[in-house]
Amino acid sequence: MANRVTIVDAMAGDRTIRRFRLRVRGVVQGVGFRPFAFALARKMGLSGFVLNDNAGVLIEVEGFGADAFARAVKTDAPPLSRIDTIEAHEIDTNGLTGFEIRESVGGKSATRIGADAATCRDCLDELFDPESRFFHYPFVNCTHCGPRLTITRRLPYDRAQTSMAGFVMCPACRADYENPLNRRFHAEPVACPACGPKLSHSVAEIAQAIRAGQIIALKGIGGFHLLCDAENENAIATLRRRKARDEKPFAVMLRDVAAAHRFAEITDAETALLESPAHPVVLAASQGNLPHGIAPGLTRVGVMLAYAPVHHLLLAALEEGSNVPVLVATSANPGGEPLVASNEDAHRRLSGIADLIVTHDRDIVVRADDSVMQIVAQAPAYLRRARGYVPEPVDLGSDGPSVIALGSDLKNTICVTRGREAYLSQHIGGLDNAEAIRFQRETVAHLCSILDVTPDYAACDLHPDFRSVRLAEGLDLPLIRVQHHVAHIAAVVAEHHLAGPVTGLALDGHGYGPGGTIWGGERIDLDGADWTHKGGLRPLPLAGGDKAAREPWRMGIGALYQAGREDLARALFASHPMAEKLISLFGLGMRVGLTSSMGRLFDAAAAIAGVRLVQHYEGQAAMEFEAMVTAPEVLADGYSLTGGQLDFMPLLIHLAENHVTVAESANLFHGTLIAGLAEWIAATRSPLDQGRVVLSGGCIMNRVLAEGLVNRLEAQGLTVFLPRAAPANDGGIALGQVAFARHVIEKHKLHSEEIETCA
Amino acid sequence: LSHGAGGRAMGQLIEDIFHTAFDNDWLRAGNDQSAFTVPAGRMVMTTDGYVVSPLFFPGGNIGSLAVHGTINDVAMSGAKPLYLSASFIIEEGFPLADLAKIADTMGAASREAGVPIITGDTKVVERGKADGVFISTAGVGILPEGIDMRSNAARSGDCVIVSGSIGDHGVAVMSKRENLEFDTDILSDSAALHTLTAAMVAVGGTSIRLMRDPTRGGIAATLNEIAHQSSVGFRIDEEKIPLKPEVAAACEFLGLDPLNVANEGKLVAVVAPEAADAVLAAMLAHPLGQEAALIGHVVEDPHCFVQMETSFGGGRIVDWLSGEQLPRIC
Ligand SMILES: [Fe+3]
Ligand SMILES: [Mg+2]
Ligand SMILES: [Zn+2]
Ligand SMILES: [Zn+2]
Structure with a gap:
């Protein structure tokens, strides 16, 4: 991920004694950067110093080949480091000898805590080496591996601020910790059987x-x-x-x-x-x-x-x-x-x-x-982002005020911005229990503390009954409410630094739409703080609200009833004890909400195809349906496009009417979906989008759908952007909320004192 | 029903309907106000507007709601309700027969409760300015010596008692409104609770911290309100909450949480632990409290959460909704 590395051209190799000052930014603290620089300078026979400060790492080197040093810093950096930039300037030599690691200087404002990392190769060797003092020691670690975020109470990142504080290093560990040439130099969780944590059982x-x-x-x-x-x-x-x-x-x-x-x-x-x-x-x-x-x-x-x-x-x-x-x-x-x-x-x-x-x-x-994670279209995509990635920031590409976003109520994460960085929290989960809400509050406090920021604004969803919204309202900050699917798309726009209008497609379960509509399959054009709803999927009856999301048979019957095909609804769902009742209530004129959700369309199709009538976990029917796909096929006339609305009813009727096998249904459903969605985008995209299409929402975790769409759209000459830095599902909502909120703040030149709320 | 010019005769007709239905000495006196003797002690007064759709539902109509609701609002303070007033806004064109039915129901409800309607008013408005009939009632009552219930009185350790099965009214109204036909008829629980509260106060006295009738928003809204007003939390047990199987089935089918569904003849009481058994026994002995149950406890909680232990052992947050139950699943 190293990018924007700039090394001044003046540093061509020569054999004169020169001195350079290198400013290294990125994830460079707590990852063994200083001992690495120390060892490298010693190896190259250079004098100077290295220190941590509030901008990252500062190095001065002097001697023959000081320019080669700068190149090696870039190429040989320690495994857990991530260099964003190196700036180098030639300065006057001072003739002093020796290279030293100096005490850290400055505040903690720009420092980062690293993410937890899996046991490294060297530690593994020691773990199984009978000669090593770490032999069979379940807590062996070094600067290249081990816990970071999960043991850190507050900044700055040093042992006293971690849950290792109570373990006093033995002389051997202390010596390693203090030796710049040792792999454990300033490895805060360093420990061995003589001094460190112990397991309760062998x-x-x-x-x-x-x-x-x-x-x-x-x-x-x-x-x-x-x-x-x-x-x-x-x-x-x-x-x-x-x-x-x-x-x-x-x-x-x-x-x-x-x-x-x-x-x-x-x-x-x-x-x-x-x-x-x-x-x-x-x-x-x-x-x-x-x-x-x-x-x-x-x-x-x-x-x-x-x-x-x-x-x-x-x-x-x-x-x-x-x-x-x-x-x-x-x-x-x-x-x-x-x-x-x-x-x-x-x-x-x-x-x-x-x-x-x-x-x-x-x-x-x-x-x-x-x-x-999973690989989608040749690159990694998150299904859940937590250990090992948090608290690595997402670069927003530009500076702005500090905003805290409280996310969605499902798969909740929160997000805090500091400068151009957005810190998305680890997966917190569904906010339907007190423990999760406590975890969320704890995470808000901890994230602000380790970033040393006090947010100026808050952002949240539009849903009036989301608990995350209640918490946001209680923060006493100017609050920006962001429509759910706008947030889904804004998250992807933000991580890819897409400036100007984009064509967005949110394929999702449910989000609160304007005026209380139930959205979930939406064509949205997004340009900074401005968005336009260009259309949605044909709304289907949502009989029983959230119950319909757990019980696909309700969606199946609702769709067929709406199409005037009670006969098919009766024939297909005869096995469900409540099917007749639901059909008769539709007949009596029961009022039900309508949803343009793609997730519910999946449920309807899965129920009609016979995948399953009731789900035991969220997304089960859709996941099983996807698993049955062998080769997606397009049903000609399986969809229709009227105005901005895309209607897959002909496909549903076909699956219901023609006794299509489950496997064949899976192929037809996915293939036709991909074709219809691609045509929808072609028909509704703005000429100003520079050919850029953003896909987001929980259904984009369906790999068949995502890859199929990417291929189709790329074949149309479009460039497709997928969620890579955050999950496509609601785990990425908080990122979209902060990004969109910053555009709103910027557009209206808002000052935190001036606004109460805005949307 | 007509309005405006030539409405004088009609106005008289309406007056007669109510006078006949509510018949009592005060109304017979024909004054624009009624005098009554005030007993010694502290009085309570409440007022409430009734706008329901549909006006008639299984187990009652807007008239019984207007009487029971106001009696219950007085009774929840621990007071004995004494008198009611009633005022009607009637939409032009509303069938007189329906109006008579509502009036008769109100009269019967007030007589049965022993709380007379001693003054009232009627207005007919143009078509479209009202939806059938709106009723506004007020009630006064007298508090027993020493009783002073307050919404901020719940404290950690107190017991939560509900007087009977929940959700009956809301599901009855909905089944009528949505044209739903369930296999069994679900009737509204609309009832006047003042004799039940009197029996409770007689044994519990000041150990009853507070009482509420969980109407709109159901017991979920009521418990959340109390939690915030008293700065406490609640832990309730799903399995202990009385729920009629047919109401449970209807809620399951409609995707509703019975805790959010309205009641019109139930109460929730927060009682000091030492008096909980006695209060519960008094309730069980009363016809309107036969299914009363201790459903949970007040706990310390800075977040004021209402939490429910579910049959799966999880602790679900019971919410306060802004309006209808909206989908959340993404
Ligand atoms: Fe979503
Ligand atoms: Mg009231
Ligand atoms: Zn290691
Ligand atoms: Zn040790």
Whole structure:
């Protein structure tokens, strides 16, 4: 991601003694940058110094080849660093010898805390080296790896401000910590068996319990996992029963990509993602040899590599001969509440689920779930952004006031801007329980604290009953309310720095539209603070409100009834006990809301196609429908376009009328959707959009749909922008809210004292 | 029903309808006001407007609501309701027969409750200026010695009692309005609760911190209001909340949360823990409290959350809605 590197041209190689001052900006603190510069200068025989200040890292080097030093800083930078810019200036030599690491100077205002990183290669070697003092030590880490955000209470990032504060370094660790040539120089969480945290149980005990088919709650980096043997059907069934998680897919954890190949087909792009320092869960094509209970009805499985030393130790202990151990590793979040992170909480909330609760004595200060990603159109896309990525900022491309956005009520994240950076929080989750709302408030306070900002404005959704909106209203800041789908599109516009008008398409579940309309499949032109609704999908009856989102049969009947095809509704849904009742109530004139949602259109089609009538988790029908696609096909005349409205009713009727098989329906539905949407864009796009189309909303996580649309639109000569820096679903709403709010503030030249609200 | 010129005879006709239906000494006196003797002690007074659609629903009509609602507003303070007034805004063209039906229902409700309507007024307005009939009622009552309930009185540890099954009224109204026919008839619970509150106050006295009738917005709105006014939280237990199976089924079908659905003959009481059993027993012994239940407790909570333990063991936040239940699922 290193970009905008500028090194002055004057630095061509020569053999004179010269002195340069280098200003390095980006993620350069707490990632081993100073010892790296120290070691590099020593190796090159240069004198000078390096220090951290509030703008990043400042280096002065003097000697023969000082110019080569600047180039090496760029090319050999430490693995967890991210250099945004290097500016170099030649200055007068001073003839002094020696290179030193100087004390940090200045405030904390521009410093960053790094994201948590998976155990590095060097630490892994020590973990399994009987000669090392870190042999089998479950908390080994160095400047290239280990916890960061999840242990940090406040700035500046040093040990006293982390949950390592209570652990006094032993002489060996202290020596490493203070030695600029050591990999652990200023690694704040440095620890060893003599001085550091300890696990409550031995790895052998945990492994024994796994082998016995038990469910383990294991404290990790950002919270507790629930683990069990992924090849033991009974253990999986027990976990599902105890967690009351009927069918939602579980992720599996393995030692490395080679091990993962046994269960999943993993592409090069997926390998790179799996092995990146964040170690996210990556959705990959399943080999079909894991028990059905892992991801029922799906053809892809969430794979993640061991990322904490304890994971490696456990998997090693479970390895017997050629057997490759594979574990179910799912977040310990009972009843849909946020992740369990404290020892007390684990004993209180997990005792009914886990047979063995394994804790340790290093507190998790900040909760962070595992991030979940997939490759879409050859590049990584988030499904959930948390551990390993937070708190890396999204560059907004320009400066502006500090805005805090409270996001959406589902898959909630919040976002705070500082200068040109937008800090999107980790996944907080659905705000339907007190624990999640507390987590949100905690995150607001923590994020502002580690960024050292006090926001001047707040932004939130339009929905009058969103809890996130209530919290925003309680912040006592000028409040900018941003329409849900405008926010979805604005998030993508912001991360790609798209200036001027764009053609936007939000394919989503539900968002509060102007005047209380129920939106979710919208064509929106966006240009800074100005947006125009160019049309929506044909609105379908939403019988039972949110109930209809859980029960696709309601959408199926509603759509067919609306089309005047009660006969088809009766014939297709005869098996559902309430179908007749719903049809007769429609007949009696029951008033129902209408929704232009793409998510609900998916539900209607999935119900009509016979995928499922009732969902056990959000998006289940659509995910299973996607999983059935083999080769998308277009149904000629499957859609119609009138004014700005796109209508797929002919497709739904076709699926209902012609006894199309489920697999064939999946192909026809996806193919026709892609064709219709592409034609819609062509017909409604503004000539001013410079050929730029932005796709966003939860349905863009459907890979078949997203890639199909990208291909079609690119074939029309358009450039397509997808959500890359934040999830396409509501996890990205807060980013869109801050970005849109900054445009509103700028457009109206608002001063925080001057406005109450505006929209 | 006509309005304006030539309306004099009509005006008289309307007066007669109400006088006959409400018949009592005060109205017979024919004054524009009524005098009554004020007992010693503190009085309470309330007023409320009734605008419902439809006007007639299973188990009642706008007239019974207007009487019961105002009696209940007085009764929730712990007071004994004494007298009511009633004022009507009638849309031109409204059928006289319907008006007579509403008046008869009101008269019967007031007689049954023993709280007479002692003064009133009627106005006929042009078509379109009203929707059928609007009723405004006021009520006065007298507080027993020492009773002084306040909305900010709930404290951590107190018990929450509901007098019976929730959601009946709202679902009954909706089934009529939406033309919904369910397998069983769901009737509105519209009722005057003052004899129930009197029985509760007799055993609970000042241990009853406060009472509310959870009308519009249901018990969710009521508990949230109390939580904010008292700066406390609530923890209630889904399984303990009385709910008729047919109401549950209708809510499930319509996608409604019964906690947000209106009641017209139920009350929620917050009672000090030491008196909870006695108050509950008194309620169970009363015809309008036979299904009363202790549904939860007041807890300390700086965020004033109303939380419900669900059958799955989760803790769901019970919301206060701005209006209708809007979809949220994205
Ligand atoms: Fe959304
Ligand atoms: Mg009132
Ligand atoms: Zn390391
Ligand atoms: Zn040590």
